[in-house]
Amino acid sequence: MSLYNEIGGExxxxxxVDIFYRKVLKDDRIKHFFDGIDMAKQAAKQKxxxxxxxxxxxxxxxxxxxxxxxHLVAKGLNDSHFDAVMENLGATLTELNVPANLIAQAxxxxxxxxxxxxxx
Amino acid sequence: xxxxxxxxxxxECGDHSVLECLTAQGISVPHSCRSGVCxxxxxxxxxxxxxxxxxxRIKPTLAAQNYFLACVCHPEQDIxxxxxxxxxxxxxxxxSGIEHxxxxxxxxxxxxxxxxxxxxxxxxNFYKDHETARCYSLASVPALDDDLHLNxxxxxxxxxxxxxxxxxxxxDKVTISQASGECFYVPGDAAQNILLIATGSGLAPLYxxxxxxxxxxxxxxxxxxxxxxxSAGFYLVDELRELAQSHxxxxxxxxxxxxxxxxxxxxxxxVLDVALRDNPSLSGWRVFLCGNPDxxxxxxxxxxxxxxxxxxxxxxxx
Numbered sequence: 385m386s387l388y389n390e391i392g393g394e395x396x397x398x399x400x401v402d403i404f405y406r407k408v409l410k411d412d413r414i415k416h417f418f419d420g421i422d423m424a425k426q427a428a429k430q431k432x433x434x435x436x437x438x439x440x441x442x443x444x445x446x447x448x449x450x451x452x453x454x455h456l457v458a459k460g461l462n463d464s465h466f467d468a469v470m471e472n473l474g475a476t477l478t479e480l481n482v483p484a485n486l487i488a489q490a491x492x493x494x495x496x497x498x499x500x501x502x503x504x
Numbered sequence: 505x506x507x508x509x510x511x512x513x514x515x516e517c518g519d520h521s522v523l524e525c526l527t528a529q530g531i532s533v534p535h536s537c538r539s540g541v542c543x544x545x546x547x548x549x550x551x552x553x554x555x556x557x558x559x560x561r562i563k564p565t566l567a568a569q570n571y572f573l574a575c576v577c578h579p580e581q582d583i584x585x586x587x588x589x590x591x592x593x594x595x596x597x598x599x600s601g602i603e604h605x606x607x608x609x610x611x612x613x614x615x616x617x618x619x620x621x622x623x624x625x626x627x628x629n630f631y632k633d634h635e636t637a638r639c640y641s642l643a644s645v646p647a648l649d650d651d652l653h654l655n656x657x658x659x660x661x662x663x664x665x666x667x668x669x670x671x672x673x674x675x676d677k678v679t680i681s682q683a684s685g686e687c688f689y690v691p692g693d694a695a696q697n698i699l700l701i702a703t704g705s706g707l708a709p710l711y712x713x714x715x716x717x718x719x720x721x722x723x724x725x726x727x728x729x730x731x732x733x734x735s736a737g738f739y740l741v742d743e744l745r746e747l748a749q750s751h752x753x754x755x756x757x758x759x760x761x762x763x764x765x766x767x768x769x770x771x772x773x774x775v776l777d778v779a780l781r782d783n784p785s786l787s788g789w790r791v792f793l794c795g796n797p798d799x800x801x802x803x804x805x806x807x808x809x810x811x812x813x814x815x816x817x818x819x820x821x822x
Binding site for chain 2: 409420431
């Protein structure tokens, strides 16, 4: 069984987006990156990100990740902000009672995007 | 095999998605995840209908206007598609009435020269000349009002609002665009609670949405908070009080931010603060925000953090 199905598929992603995006918007370390953006579009992107982290269907390439975050890197996006997002992801999955071994797998997938997201 | 028409050309799409079909023809369609999630590839069907699967995850007000996600759309019939906001069709209209709603806001009534489909709460472009236009939301309801109603606030030095307030008179012919926007009432969940928050002439679309919801038999609670610097800024007060008297589920709350609220009816404070204080949990609510851009932007965020779903928060982009 894939990680995506084990976590609970699209329903689990929807539940996770609701919790995750609220955590991100309340997080003083990173919330300023989300000022003035279209929230519905951003929530859809968060969902795409979580689908990716859960090993679900997606076609994101490293180049997409670089391009999509370049304007934020120009505004100072760095490792500390990526760490904050990873922390919110872990807290979200813990809140949803996802078993620790699955959280670790999802975190590893999310972690694999770090270099592209930060344009390194 | 269904055909896709785009920009006057038709293509056989076979088993491919609309996105695959168009990009294979060298047509540039913005896209990203290619999995029906990120919504970057949203398009609109102007002829024919798309499978429901292509609309499952988008806002109900967008689905109602035949928007869809091109990457997961496998047409079952011929369709004609456009990229959003690539077409604006002009309509002639006659000014049928002008009245003062308060010292700053004019009520303008327009009679379009042709059938004019719209939903209460959508907006139009109002043209002063062929290159100068401003967006105004519609306060009217198609099933209740014969004309289109606009609430125009006179902005000091405003090109279009100044022209409207100084030059426009009944009988004048003007040019407007078709109605657009995704801030309107969709029937179907009549028990859902609705929160409406406006400042100034942002009341216009919410007055339309409110009456549309009541007309559709909405029976969940509906609460309208209207913010103004002073009590002189309120308008449609009698109409709103009457609606509150005739509908037990509707409550009207005017809020003043820069003077004392002395009448025991008006609340004192910034309208967003008052509305959120009165309704600390918005889980399951539908929320509409119109008016001052800072209020709208903060309101979207605060409504979401108070529990409203992202697809249940509506605001216009201006």
